[in-house]
Amino acid sequence: MRSLERHRDVGAYALGVLDEAEAFRFEDHLMECTSCAAHVTEFGPASRQLMLYRRATPRYVHPMAQPGPRLLDRLLDEVSARRRAGRRRFLYAVAASVVLAVGGPAVATLAGGGDGAVQLTATDAKSGVWAQVTAANENYGSDVSLKIKDGAGPRSCRLVVVGRDGSEQVVTSWNVPAHDATMITMQGGAAMHPDEIDHYDVRTADGQQLVRLTSH
Structure with missing residues (x-):
């Protein structure tokens, strides 16, 4: 190609x-x-909106059919609910960061409500890499959001989920700019559900572990 x-x-x-x-x-x-x-x-937001449309559309409806006002209302309601849940998780993260600043553990684990969302934050003392993973439970597995700060570029990295059975899946990959610790945000997905994931590893392309976020 x-x-x-x-x-x-x-x-x-x-x-x-x-x-x-x-x-x-x-x-x-x-x-x-x-x-x-x-x-x-x-493309992340567009992909999620298409997923919402697919879930709200019965299988027998022609793919080119025009959505009605009720479908639009349901989509808007679901988006609003997700945003409210996101704000709640953000407040939990702020509270956890205060605990960390006072001298708490290096990893904060936050479980969301009934949607099975999990948020983890960690800083590796050796590499200096900070990462935050939010995994929302979906029918297909997990919708994973990653925020990361890494000032040791340039290098290629990837986020790997490791299941409780030891299996691994690459969620997303990216390039770290040279000497730039600006936060990078990425979106990906995994076939495992949040409760099936043991931990999340941020690794370099050659397999070096930069930071681990453990879900238990």
Whole structure:
């Protein structure tokens, strides 16, 4: 696959329509292309809205059918509910950060409400990398959001979820700019549900562990 074709696949990758081989090749490209990595992040909100539409649309409805006002109302209600839940998780995170500042443990674990959301925050004393993972329970597994600060670039990194059975899945990958500790935010998904995940590892492309966030 040529470089230009890889750039064109960013939308298909973000929407999850590439086959396994194409997705694997694109992820290799993604570790070297900051432009595509940024575009994948930008596609996150659109992907989630399409997922909401798919869930709210019966299977027998033609894919080109126009959504009615009730469907729009349901979508808006769900988006509002998610935003309220996000604000609650943010307040929990602020409270946890106060505890950490006073001298608490290096990892804060916050469990959300009935949606099974989990938020973890950790700073590795050796690497200096700070990371926050929020995993929301979905029908397919987990909707994972990662925020990270890493001033030791340039380097390629990835977020790996490790299940309680020892299995591993790569959630997302990115490039760390040179000597830039600005927070990076990324979105990804895992086939495991939050309660099936033992921990989250931020690793370099060659497997070096930068920070671990344990869910128990």
